Amino acid sequence: MVDVPKTADIVIVGGGVHGASLAFHFARKKAGRIVLIEKKFIASGPTGRSTALVRRFYAMDFFTRTASAAAEMFRHWKDVVGGDGDPGFQQVGMLVLAGPDTAPYLRHNALRARELGAGVALLSPAEVKALVPAARVDDVALASYEAESGYADPSSTANALVNRARDLGATIIQYRRVDAIRIAGSRVIGVRTESEDxxxxxxxxxxxxxxxxxxxxxxxxxxxxxxRHQMCFFRRPGGFGAHPAVADMVQVTYMRPEHGDLTIHGVLSYDEVVDADHYNEGVDPDEIVRNAELIARRFPVMEHGLAMGGYSGLYDATPDHHPVLGPIPEYAGLYADFGWSGHGFKHSPFIGDILSDVVLHGKAKDYDLTPFRWSRFREGDLVPPARWTAPPHPKHRL
Ligand SMILES: Cc1cc2nc3c(=O)[nH]c(=O)nc-3n(C[C@H](O)[C@H](O)[C@H](O)COP(=O)(O)OP(=O)(O)OC[C@H]3O[C@@H](n4cnc5c(N)ncnc54)[C@H](O)[C@@H]3O)c2cc1C
Known part of the structure; x- marks a missing residue:
């Protein structure tokens, strides 16, 4: 058991992949005595249940740039993070399918992402069929394809970052809850944990x-x-072979290969609100049937697939489904990196780099976190939807 220190230069609350990334970047930048405190174990929250797609583009410049920078970190982990850890990155490719209604937006967003340096190609339905012969494409008008994207192992990623942070001098405390952030006037002065400040x-x-x-x-x-988001596993029948990760914006579903001949499949939007501490972590029988029908509609050969159960994980959804990121100016020394609303894994290794610069130097080169301030909700200045097929919006150039 690690002793809880009485003082630190920086305390990070939470050992999900975002806290882990920050701990690594602070330690790498020699920011002083860094302490990360996690109430359970590293990646025990939603991070551990993430599908962990690593992909490169959004309808919004900020996220295209952070996702692309993070994807490059996953590809070159040993060089940029170092240590013994391995995020388990699998470069299986990433396909996004759009129907006629959203194809113009996909084209617009993919071309903008290309201008920003993201490796994304546009494919016709026939090209999709050539890439994944098992796919049905008669309802697809256009697709995008990222050959260098894929998925990672979320728990291995968080642990690789935390272990590297520890190698570089950070203190990592698990099974200890932060009960309060302590303040004096308009300054942060530390945290109160279960037993010690x-x-x-x-x-x-x-x-x-x-x-x-x-x-x-x-x-x-x-x-x-x-x-609550439900994810289902299916065993692919012989002859299907490998497939890339797929976001199917016609059916509003997504899937990716899992170990062996398994595919993990889910619906992109759920609205079942639950208690974060007590919820059904399994998958509903009806949901398995619904997902089986959806995957078989896209890949008819999956009518011969096997349903293999599933699990549920939670999104920490904010009102606009975007994170709270950066200073909380009401209290000097207080910062936020939470509320990623189901799309935070892919950005995480790079967000720690940006936010640690903001903490240490007051700003991050080339990145403005103002749109992600907490007070935007109070001010009604929300960040617009930024999925691949979101229609153009002036704020997408942020
Ligand atoms: C089913 C599912 C699929 C997903 N798929 C993708 C995907 O394909 N691609 C993608 O980019 N994102 C995906 N996401 C989202 C992504 O996983 C999350 O955005 C990301 O993991 C959030 O990381 P985090 O560190 O912000 O939060 P968390 O993982 O929630 O970590 C927060 C940690 O803080 C700890 N904590 C909280 N309060 C305290 C306290 N008071 N004291 C001490 N510790 C505390 C918690 O125990 C927890 O471990 C998915 C999420 C789910 C659930």
Missing amino acids: IDAPVVVNCGGLWADRLLRPLGIEVSITPT
Whole structure:
């Protein structure tokens, strides 16, 4: 058991993949005594249940740039992170399918992403069929394809970052809850844990689903809605072979290969709100049937596939489905990195780099976090939808 230090230069609350990334980048930048505190174990929250797609483009410049930079980190992990850890990155490719209604937006967003340097190609339905012969494409008008994208292992990624942070001098404390962020006037002075206080001038809240609970007593109201997402496993029949990760915007589903001949499949949007501490972690029988029908509609050979159960994970959904990221200016020394609303894994290795610069130097070169301030919800200045097929919006150039 690691002793809880009495003082630190920076305390990070939460050992999901975002807290892990920050710990690594602070330690790499020799930012002083870094302490990460996790109430359970590393990646025990939504991170551990992530589908962990690593892909490169959005309808919004900010996310295209952070996703692309992070994807490059996954591809060159040994060189840029180092240590013994391995995020388990599998470069299986990433296909996005659009129907006639959204094809113009997919084209627009993919071409903009290309201008920003993201490796993305546009494919006709016939080219999709040539790439994945098992796919039905009669309802597809256009597709995008990222040959260098894929997926990673979320738990291995968080642990690789945390272990590297520890190698570089950070203190990682597990099974210890932060009960309060301590303040004096308009400054942060540390945290209160179950048994001991830690004095620190900087606290970063990476508490995911639970982040709002630490902020509410400080008068910072951010709504985090725990939303249950169900993922189903299917065994592919012989002859199907390998397939890339697929976001099917016609059926509004997504899937990727899992170990062996398994495919993991889910629906992109759910609205079942649950208690983050007590929810059904399994998959509903009806949901397996629905997913089986959807996957067989896209890949008819899957009528011969086997349903292999599934699990549920939670999204920490904010009102606009985008994160709260950057300083909480009401309290000097208080920062946020939470509320990624189901799309935070892919950006995580790079977001720690940006946010650690903001904490240490007041700003990050080439990145403005202002659109992600917590007060946008109070001000009604929301960040617009930014999925691949979102229609153009002036804020997408942020
Ligand atoms: C089913 C599913 C599929 C997903 N698929 C993808 C995908 O394909 N691609 C993608 O980019 N993203 C995906 N996501 C989203 C992604 O996994 C999350 O955005 C990301 O993992 C969030 O990481 P985090 O570190 O912010 O939060 P979390 O993983 O929630 O970590 C927060 C941690 O803080 C700890 N904590 C909270 N409060 C305290 C406290 N008071 N004291 C101490 N510790 C505390 C918690 O125990 C937890 O471990 C998916 C999510 C789910 C659930």
